[in-house]
Amino acid sequence: MGRHANVIKIVGEENFQKIRTSKILLIGAGGIGSELLKDLILISFGEIHLVDLDTIDLSNLNRQFLFRHNDIKKAKSDTAIKAVSHFSDSKLVSFFGNIMNTEQFPIHWFSNYDIIFNALDNLPARRYVNKISQFLGMPLMESGTSGFDGYIQPIIPSLTECFDCTKKETPKTFPVCTIRSTPNQPIHCIVWAKNFLFNQLFTNQQTENSDNEKSDGSEKDWGTTDEKEIERIKQETSELVDLQNIVIENNPNKIINILEKLFINDIEKLLLIENLWTNTNLNNKKPTPISRKIINQMTTKKDEQDPPIFKQLDKTWSIDEQILKFIKITQTLMNRLQTEKSIEFDKDDNDTLEFVVTAANIRSYIFGIQMKSIFDSKQLAGNIIPAIATTNAIIAGLSSLSSLRVLNLLKYAELKDGKFTDLNMAFTSKASNFSQDRYLTNPKLATPSCKCSVCSMVVRGILKVSTEKLKTLKLIDLITLLSKTYGYTLSISVIDTKDQRLLADFDFDDLYEKSLHDLQISDGSILFISDEEDENDMVRKSMELYIDVDKDSTATNLIELPKIDVPLITVVTEASKEDITKPEITKLTTSGDEAIVILDDTEEPHHVDNKRPISESDDKNDSVHKKVKKVADDDDDVIELD
């Protein structure tokens, strides 16, 4: 029996020929991606193109079965393709890069495929691909796992709900004051040690400075006008700079000063803020500073051999041991900083982990919170849910099989009245409310949510232009074209969604004569177009227009507007806007699921660099904003420290 016989039995000879000519885009070569690659090859799809931005890590090897020890540091996509090529009769192509990079993966590149499979691990990338699938009307097989839980969601634009139709769980948040002043759980101390202390001491400290002036000579914006508060912040900043200087100086005799500041002086200052401790409603537990005696004792032991307990990562060490380890590991990191310049926290970098865990435990001890072993803290600090290879295998299997339905390649899954009636999502285990007794449930796919800002509130289209035309097409020309083609009024507002820049609206025509190129509109830009109200409370539906620059075209006049209808709709009232499913605030997340966001309504937002690059398309362009000049950033009161 030939290798295709079983597939042909399931899909029939005719559909099998379609499978052989289908082109698949698989994004992500991690846990699910490795499994999917194997499954898609076994189905014998004609071409499979695999994209991943990462290289292989030691920690991937336990479940990403295509990778071996000597593949560490090699590109995942290329290595995965090489590992499977001996049993593949599909054409396989690998790409190393971020799928959100419009230079490498412009929208017309996506249109080469018949279907996209997401095997990603973060919300921004998932949302980005979801949007691309909506722009192109291309089916998307979305999937994800977390421990024993997993899901697949086939998405067929305009027929089924999209990835953003339902709210997604937001990253964990903590009020800054809890982290800074009144922790009551181990995680609060870990966040303090990891996001605040570690970053201040070891990551990019040269960007911090004690000056009260910005580089242009103007006074720094302290986020408050209260003189006392400014004095306090200045004092705190200068003390932190002192600590950073100790670290940069690499003087081991001064580690004691770090301990004294963090675990004695700062705590004594906190105790002076009386209302933190007297207000019984708050129920805050008073902290007790570490005694100078213990700090001095441990400091004298710093050059002695490690006690055996330091090897026991599953045991909770005593407070003396925590302090001793803190001193030793600070010394190690200070030495490393001499050559590395900046060190990032990484749960798999033992030095950084041990620093964070011991600092967190000393703080926990001070606040009467239970201390944790290195092992337990690692799970908290890395926000780790163990990845289960079997869950990935089940989900990949479901995703690849369901794609046959989505592509209408099963003998028994006919279209009825032009609709796919035979399509389901699938959830495993706890991921579903329906599955109390069953491991797998597969509810029918819902239709698009009418309140979803991604698939329902706007029409989407792709505007194709040549590089030359981009330079000559004035904003007013574009507005005129849009109004002629789709029935918009001439007073539409145009917003560049990358930075929410208003380019035009009914009382702002200053930029009309500028060309799109002059307005920094380029390949991958998305313009949000919305119209003024008509007489009868009717308005043209808003549009998101993706700018697809054909760099190969030498045509001076190439411009192709999307062939879409823009219906008249009833005006959305302010009240009903509240209900609209706005995608989460993904601009706040880092690599998606790992993010910890800290909420504080007293501070200015401030963003710290992320490990994984997040594209600027990162959902700032979610546009339920009608008739808004500068779209207000609802999230101004959110601080991201991770």
Ligand SMILES: Nc1ncnc2c1ncn2[C@@H]1O[C@H](COP(=O)(O)OP(=O)(O)OP(=O)(O)O)[C@@H](O)[C@H]1O
């Ligand atoms: N924007 C992106 N472009 C391309 N590939 C991406 C992007 N974002 C994430 N990925 C890739 O998607 C894959 C997700 O897979 P998965 O989460 O199983 O792997 P992992 O992150 O290596 O492991 P784990 O998260 O289970 O520790 C990763 O290989 C990651 O590099």
Ligand SMILES: [Zn+2]
């Ligand atoms: Zn949607």
